Amino acid sequence: MKIVLDTNVLVSGLLKSKGNPAQVLALALTGAVQVCHDGRILAEYAEVLARPRFRFDPRRVRDVLIKLQTDGVSFTPPYTPLDLPDPDDEPFLAVALAAPADYLVTGNTSDYPPGKRRTACV
Secondary structure, three states, X not given: OEEXXXXXXXXXXXXXXXOHHHHHHHHHHHOOOEEEEOHHHHHHHXXXXXXXXXXXXXXXXXXXXXXXXXXXXXXXXXOOOOOOOXXXXXXXXXXXXXXXXXXXXXXXXXXXXXXXXXXXXX
């Protein structure tokens, strides 16, 4: 199964070891699901996970990012304006559509209006 993992799920999965985000992250890290990404998504992951307010262990962040990059699948979607409420979310939907991913996993479904997506956000 191919997924696109929104940054908010990645952060939540690292903050708390229990709950849906942690389970999704565990599936990604064990290879049970394949995370689709592009350079913009990987850059956002790195930038957000390095924020001091989260106090993540830099070694853990490095290990997670390496695992997601090497075990995941990189896509270069064609540039198509998606007109989302937050333009920073466009790479996630663009990769999900280009992959095609089975799911775009997010904790913020309002970031991806139903008329803009092919599959349901989880």
